[in-house]
């Protein structure tokens with residue numbers, strides 16, 4: 001199984017994830033209205049295929065996205081180029097661990113990083129630098145919205161999710177398996193099994209990767225040591241989440257004061 005193949009098929013990734021994108025942007029715009037400091041450009045670290053940037057731009061928001069993977073960026077450039085109107089979008093190649101020089105002097109009203117993507121940074125120092133750079137990239141009062149699943153060490157068992165989606169004549173089914181992380185090693189192993197059905201035939205694509213794990217206390221400690229403040233959290237349905245509520249996934253609302 002390839003260790004790097006998870007994002008090697010941008011169009012398949014985009015087909016699977018695009019159906020949820022409008023709703024996720026609705027939630028993030030609500031966070032911006034309720035906790036932010038007004039309108040301004042948005043920044044997406046690790047923007048992948050640019051599915052969020054397409055929606056934001058169509059709603060008139062100027063944005064910048066960056067990613068490490070040229071294949072993802074190519075796909076994002078091609079699909080964004082087809083737009084006829086809306087906000088301006090800038091795409092860059094940069095690493096979440098050190099991106100400030102690449103994005104330049106522009107300052108953002110909102111930065112956002114959904115679907116556990118921040119957890120691709122395995123190294124504690126890289127995450128600390130990332131949060132410091134995000135704070136610099138934000139205007140005073142700017143928000144960092146981070147979509148994250150917290151671990152419950154010693155309580156979790158291996159689990160799996162199944163996702164299906166279709167675009168045109170391409171139908172995709174993905175089985176994702178998660179192996180629980182250890183509290184000290186802090187790496188969750190994820191296996192992805194994709195089945196892609198097109199008119200010409202069926203293809204199977206397998207990959208695996210690891211994500212840094214956080215339980216709620218590890219996360220709160222990280223944010224306390226950063227220049228950002230935790231100001232709230234929402235679950236994926238938009239319900240307010242407090243620290244005594246367990247969710248599978250939540251949007252953490254962080255603010256640069």
Ligand SMILES: C[S@@+](CC[C@H](N)C(=O)[O-])C[C@H]1O[C@@H](n2cnc3c(N)ncnc32)[C@H](O)[C@@H]1O
Nearest residue numbers: 046047048067068069072094095096115117120
């Ligand atoms: C789960 S995808 C998320 C893409 C996009 N945010 C979305 O939700 O559609 C993860 C993305 O993170 C990118 N990535 C992983 N590590 C990165 C890093 N250190 N710096 C920048 N991008 C990274 C991958 O190339 C991939 O496009």
